[in-house]
Amino acid sequence: QVQLQESGPGLAKTSETLSLTCTVSGGSIRGSYWSWIRQPPHKGLEWIGYINYSGSTNYNPSLKSRVTISVDTSKNQFSLKLSSVTAADTALYYCARGVRAIDNWGQGTLVTVSS
């Protein structure tokens, strides 16, 4: 059973870069696509982007200029960097397996952006 676990600072400062890592256990990161999705408090889901094991990526057009998703197959991890953050980026950030049909989600990690 593949499990995903997000890790990273729970607090980010305005205008700085938010960085999160997702560790995949119980299976290989190869052979699947991996996504980042976020959910602001009491609001809906927003797809951020995805990556596959070879590093091919695709991002939400509204976030594309600020987002970088990368993969480290040696550590079975993939990561998210979101630059120039504002309070609007405060959200529960999920890492997940899949793109069109996301069948496995991490528990999510709350990131609060504050000055």
Next chain:
Amino acid sequence: QSALTQPASVSGSPGQSITISCTGTSSDIGGYNYVSWYQQHPGKAPKLMISDVSNRPSGVSDRFSGSKSGNTASLTISGLQAEDEADYYCSSYTSGTTEIFGGGTKLTVL
């Protein structure tokens, strides 16, 4: 890229059937058979309930079904149960090779 349109809330009594709609455009729902539905209970991660418009993953109750007509997809839950009370989100592949979610629908079981 605007979110897909879902009703904010729906409700039904135990045993009844309800349908949640999800409206997009010809660039997303109408153009591809890649609509998924997710169930999210409070404080929990979303769970995949339907993929590719109408496919039910293993382990998902057959009371859940999906369909699509034109630019609108639908999720139907039959034989409503108290445990079905949750938020439901649709998502679709888009012509920009990206994904887009609906705004979410809160289902209340009366």
